[in-house]
Amino acid sequence: MNKQETEDLYILSLDQKLAPADEERLLTALREHPDWARSLLQHKTARELLRASSPATFGPYFTAKLIHKIQNTGVVIDRQLFGMFKKFQLAAVGVVVALLILNVALAEQGSWKSVLGIEEDATTPVEQQVPFDFYETLNNL
Numbered sequence: 001m002n003k004q005e006t007e008d009l010y011i012l013s014l015d016q017k018l019a020p021a022d023e024e025r026l027l028t029a030l031r032e033h034p035d036w037a038r039s040l041l042q043h044k045t046a047r048e049l050l051r052a053s054s055p056a057t058f059g060p061y062f063t064a065k066l067i068h069k070i071q072n073t074g075v076v077i078d079r080q081l082f083g084m085f086k087k088f089q090l091a092a093v094g095v096v097v098a099l100l101i102l103n104v105a106l107a108e109q110g111s112w113k114s115v116l117g118i119e120e121d122a123t124t125p126v127e128q129q130v131p132f133d134f135y136e137t138l139n140n141l
Contacts, residue, residue: 001025001028001029003033005029006029006030006033006040007040007043009025009026009029010030010040010043010044011043013026014044014047
């Protein structure tokens with residue numbers, strides 16, 4: 001019996017019970033070739049290690065946790081931005097108040113519109129506007 005046949009019988013013996021004649025042939029071949037027996041023993045050890053190891057898993061509720069994290073990414077970013085600007089809010093209010101005080105001090109008038117920088121409309125009333133006739137202007141050129 002050659003090495004390939006011996007390997008096939010050995011692998012078959014790992015999965016199912018061999019017929020007595022095949023089992024005897026396998027044992028005889030392994031006694032005659034101890035190096036084959038060592039390599040087949042290594043094969044058996046590797047096979048047992050693979051069977052014994054647990055399958056790779058990400059743990060329970062992995063998909064639910066992942067979807068929840070993806071859906072709440074915007075909320076996390078909003079909280080980080082809010083936390084960052086919360087540190088500077090008092091300084092920003094102080095700057096706004098200082099600018100308003102500076103505007104009041106430099107304003108020529110004391111009205112609220114001038115303090116807040118609201119300008120009066122400088123447009124002319126509708127009655128005084130002359131309509132523009134594009135067609136007539138082109139023909140008169």
